[in-house]
């Protein structure tokens with residue numbers, strides 16, 4: 001279950017969303033081209049701007065809207081061991097609950113997760129059992145795994161610094177408009193992701209942050225399109 005918070009021109013609306021409802025909110029948002037970003041706690045933030053006709057200079061009113069989905073049970077940090085267990089469960093359509101020495105375990109075709117770990121995965125709401133008796137990952141677990149695999153950062157700009165002797169054309173910078181007492185200014189900032197799939201560079205940190213946000217939205221959109229937007233889903 002998620003706490004749903006909707007920001008709209010009339011104010012803020014709070015509600016609850018179960019997993020099925022959350023999936024439909026996310027797939028609809030992607031279809032409409034809204035920005036969707038998974039959060040490390042296992043939720044998601046959807047943002048978009050709605051333009052309507054109004055009495056402004058260019059004849060439109062633009063309003064920022066958002067929907068935030070926050071899980072009742074945040075996933076917390078996922079250790080490599082837990083990630084491996086979740087990969088086993090998520091990758092095996094035969095994963096199901098079984099009993100071993102009177103305790104509940106998760107069993108796949110060729111593997112078994114011990115009772116203690118099974119209890120912990122359940123307590124953390126990382127797994128659930130569907131109608132067909134299959135044990136699968138919760139939406140919260142999948143969003144949390146995604147966001148935690150794509151933790152991004154931007155580097156501190158060098159700022160004012162002395163031209164390095166090692167830099168070719170070292171003194172050329174002294175004649176640039178940006179010089180200050182022989183110093184060079186470098187506001188550039190790199191945009192990086194833990195997945196290794198992002199190597200962006202912004203002329204300043206704000207631009208680098210836009211690059212990391214765009215990357216997180218891109219991977220979330222791809223996840224929703226490939227894994228949540230089932231061909232059966234309509235409208």
Ligand SMILES: [Zn+2]
Nearest residue numbers: 150193195197
């Ligand atoms: Zn990434």
